[in-house]
Amino acid sequence: MAKLSALLCVHNEEQRLPACLAALAFCDEIVVVADRCNDGTEAIARQYGARVISGIFPIEGARKHAGLARCTGDWVLELDADEGVTSAFAEEVRETIGRAGAADWYQVPIDNYIGDQLVRHGWGGSFGTSSAARLFRLGVKSWKSERVHPGAKLDGVYGGRLTQPLRHMVDEDIGDMFARLSRYTALRAQDLADSGKIKSVADDAFRGVRRFLKCYISRKGYREGDLGFLISLMAGLYPILSNLRAREILRSRARDVADLPSSAPLPLRRVEAASQ
Numbered sequence: 261m262a263k264l265s266a267l268l269c270v271h272n273e274e275q276r277l278p279a280c281l282a283a284l285a286f287c288d289e290i291v292v293v294a295d296r297c298n299d300g301t302e303a304i305a306r307q308y309g310a311r312v313i314s315g316i317f318p319i320e321g322a323r324k325h326a327g328l329a330r331c332t333g334d335w336v337l338e339l340d341a342d343e344g345v346t347s348a349f350a351e352e353v354r355e356t357i358g359r360a361g362a363a364d365w366y367q368v369p370i371d372n373y374i375g376d377q378l379v380r381h382g383w384g385g386s387f388g389t390s391s392a393a394r395l396f397r398l399g400v401k402s403w404k405s406e407r408v409h410p411g412a413k414l415d416g417v418y419g420g421r422l423t424q425p426l427r428h429m430v431d432e433d434i435g436d437m438f439a440r441l442s443r444y445t446a447l448r449a450q451d452l453a454d455s456g457k458i459k460s461v462a463d464d465a466f467r468g469v470r471r472f473l474k475c476y477i478s479r480k481g482y483r484e485g486d487l488g489f490l491i492s493l494m495a496g497l498y499p500i501l502s503n504l505r506a507r508e509i510l511r512s513r514a515r516d517v518a519d520l521p522s523s524a525p526l527p528l529r530r531v532e533a534a535s536q
Contacts, residue, residue: 265333269293269323273341274300281308286350293327321403321410349424363419365396371425382481382488385471385495408447449505464503472496
């Protein structure tokens with residue numbers, strides 16, 4: 261039988277981690293990357309037999325690669341602590357990798373919940389997804405060096421889409437949604453400031469409008485009522501806020517450089533006078 265590794269990257273998830281790990285008994289091993297955890301996350305992971313990698317990983321891509329380096333399975337199931345699996349999902353994953361043949365990776369559907377409400381439509385624009393490549397052979401998937409939502413590269417043969425979804429507890433309420441938007445745009449702004457790939461406000465405003473319309477109309481966010489509108493709005497705000505916050509970072513860095521004391525060498529005459 262093909263060996264299956266579960267990979268989780270977490271930060272201070274002592275509340276949600278037990279339920280997530282308990283449902284992963286169908287995996288042959290669990291690898292948990294504990295990023296700057298100062299609660300009981302690592303102890304809980306070890307209680308469930310997980311292999312724990314502890315460290316400081318500000319770059320999301322680096323976190324995932326650190327975890328993959330410790331996986332020994334033929335296949336990897338990638339998930340987060342706020343995601344859960346059912347017995348039907350576990351059975352389908354096992355059946356899928358057992359008959360994969362030439363296939364190297366699969367798309368996994370995701371059911372997203374805000375509180376106790378299932379929200380199926382409108383996700384996208386870096387503010388959520390209803391499907392992701394989460395099941396793949398070891399060595400097939402890699403990520404860019406970015407802090408949030410790093411671009412992923414998948415090599416090999418696409419095997420199709422599973423039918424059973426992951427259950428994703430996205431946010432508790434609208435307040436959590438705003439807090440998440442703030443976290444995401446802060447991290448994205450740092451990536452933009454580091455890369456220098458900052459567009460004009462007009463360009464990002466145009467992108468924002470396109471994202472809103474795509475999520476609300478093309479992806480049928482309108483079918484989710486108030487939450488669908490809000491998800492689409494936040495998807496549209498994401499590039500605009502990220503850009504504005506990146507500009508703020510660059511201005512702050514420029515001020516810091518301007519405030520540095522001069523390190524210019526002393527004039528030659530003063531040096532000579534001191535040596536006499």
